[in-house]
Amino acid sequence: MQIKEIIESSKRHWETALPHLSIDCVVFGFDQQQLNVLLLKLKDNAENWILPGGYVLKKEALDDAARRILKERSGADKIFLNAFNVFGDLNRSEGYFTEYDDDLWHKQRFVTIGYYALVDHESVTPVIDASSEDCRWMPIDELPEMVMDHKSIIENALATLREQIRYKPIGYNLLPEEFTMPELQRLYEAVLGYKLNRGNFYRRIMRYNILKKLDKERKGGAHKSPILYSFDKDNYQKALNEFSW
Amino acid sequence: MQIKEIIESSKRHWETALPHLSIDCVVFGFDQQQLNVLLLKLKDNAENWILPGGYVLKKEALDDAARRILKERSGADKIFLNAFNVFGDLNRSEGYFTEYDDDLWHKQRFVTIGYYALVDHESVTPVIDASSEDCRWMPIDELPEMVMDHKSIIENALATLREQIRYKPIGYNLLPEEFTMPELQRLYEAVLGYKLNRGNFYRRIMRYNILKKLDKERKGGAHKSPILYSFDKDNYQKALNEFSW
DNA sequence: TCAAAAGTGTTGAATGTACACCCATGT
DNA sequence: ACATGGGTGTACATTCAACACTTTTGA
Incomplete structure (x- = not known):
């Protein structure tokens, strides 16, 4: 992402979204072979991948925000979504955007709500949005290097999924209709x-x-x-x- | 709480805490007979009880905030604390403080993090803080009328506790040392x-x-x-x- | 002596696990 | 023919639930 674009989006976010609060989505998909997670690569961040995430609009329910973010950033739709944890440590987003002004939206301290989503691999065409350079499925046992605490968020989501599968049915959202x-x-x-x-x-x-x-x-x-x-x-x-x- | 006090605390919160974000604690205690929840009654709210809650300071980790809030508002200390859910619907805190100015802290839209806490009933002396008129243990099967969605937050916490007790030990924090x-x-x-x-x-x-x-x-x-x-x-x-x- | 506590035994039902068998069927 | 899928049988181990018996002990 270009500096100009970052500044632009920063202004927009301050006007429309709740500050200090973000949503990160761990999107699980199954390709008949292995379990995958949908990841993005930002334009300005050559090596590290991130979870599709975003912010909560001022007049938007949390669950609706997660649904919207997922749709916008990855194209995934009509999915099973569930808030599984909150990540609110102080140092979790420190050390990023340090070279920018303090009033940059992205430089805030963020508490992030972790959502996990189960989607039908077939029905999702990864969409590369404006700020991303790449968007693709990655197998859960070969995750690339990731930004901030995003890898541990995925691990936490996977642990939750494994617990859930023991006493709740899973599959409706991960498999095609038939x-x-x-x-x-x-x-x-x-x-x-x-x-x-x-x-x-x-x-x-x-x-x-x-x-x-x-x-x-x-x-x-x-x-x-x-x-x-x-x-x-x-x-x-x-x-x-x-x-x- | 008097109007003057509300305005005062409003100013303080805007300066020190993260906006739009709150924490509510469901504190479970066991008195050898039944399971209780620690509830507060506000001075200005004659009939309805609330969960001990508060806000996250700008330089404070989420878990630390929960610990501090619990200590300040109820006197409970050294406890088992766990974020169990997030409540972020749009209408959950609507309809309160409508008679106040829009810049009142309490009138914001809040996303609240639900924590549940397990404490040794013996070691907690309910503390009535400045804004409360009462603070006491209430049995979970005879909950009084409560503010906003606080009753459903308690029910959600209890459901979580009942799930946890099936596959994790519970008791260390709910019983005395011996x-x-x-x-x-x-x-x-x-x-x-x-x-x-x-x-x-x-x-x-x-x-x-x-x-x-x-x-x-x-x-x-x-x-x-x-x-x-x-x-x-x-x-x-x-x-x-x-x-x- | 009575009632609660501690610890153990037993029994049948339910559940989980491993394995194996038979049949169907598309190439 | 053969590999895969569908469906079922079986045998063993583990677990759970209900109940009962024994012993200990404080007032």
Whole structure:
């Protein structure tokens, strides 16, 4: 980002957004192989990547802000969003923009709200916004160097996701509308980081009664066409609200 | 609180604290019978109670702010503190202070960080601070009318606590240094809201290896003197960090 | 002597884990 | 034919829940 652009956006932010408060989104996506996180690279920051983040408008609910930021900065839409933690240490954003004037928006002390989002990898086309040079999926086990405390924010989000998957269904937002049993299992394995037994996984999922078996199969693969499933939205929602699985 | 006092504190806050950001603490305490929450009643608000809350100083870490606020407003010290959620809806603090000027600190739109705290009931003497008329423990199942969304913040905190107790040890901060097995069990029952089987509870707790049996008993009771225990701090900490119980 | 506390035993149900079998089917 | 997927059976271990028995001990 050019200096001029930074100054411009600084003025705009002071007018429209709540100061000292930011939102950072950890966007998880699944590409049938591994779990990925959506990261940006800023124009002025040659080496380090950042989380898609932004600010809360003065008349905007926090959750709406997270949704908007995600849409603007990455193109991701209609997603599962959840505030998972707050990062408010003093030194977390120190040492950045030191060469600028003190009234620069970005030089403030920020308390950031960490949101994690689950999106369907297929339905998201990473959008490179005005201030970014790159926007892409990165596998969670090969994260690049990141700015500030962003790497630990991701780790914190992943830990939260792994806890949640133990007692809440996950998948509705990470998979396409229709998917196969092996795909769902690979998703669980990617999140948890270890292999699951196929038969047991099948029974466990079926027991929760959140799947609808469709009357079609995925054609074109090398072997037997796997049956397609979709989530039963009502039961899925019920399972989300109970904390019993 | 008198109008003059409000205006005074408003000026002070604008100078020292981060705007638009507040902290509310849900302080749980256990009195050997039931689970309580520490609540304040403001001088100017005849009927409604509020959570002990406050603001984040410009050069103060979020967690430190929560600790300070708790100390100042309730006298509670050395406690277990944990940010459990953020409340950032637009209408959550609307409709208050409408009769005041717009530059009144308290009339801002606030995003509040919810902290929950676990304290030893014995070691806390509720302190009535300058702006409060009352400060006292209230049982969680008989909460009074509360201001804004404070009641739902408490419910959210309790739900978090009930989830945590399933896989993390709880008690170190809610009980005195030395306690008996029935006391610990009553705490668990108070948090969960239902009775537990004594023998099974005993074995479960012992299995986690977080208790030290002391060589003394609690004298003076009507019947057999129960054995005193204390927590093994190292193992307790280890159990806190694993998420496996 | 009575009631509470401490500790242990037992039993059946439920759940989790590992493995294996059978069938279907697309190339 | 063969590799993959779908579905089920089974056997073992672990865990949980309910209950009961014993011993200790303070007033």
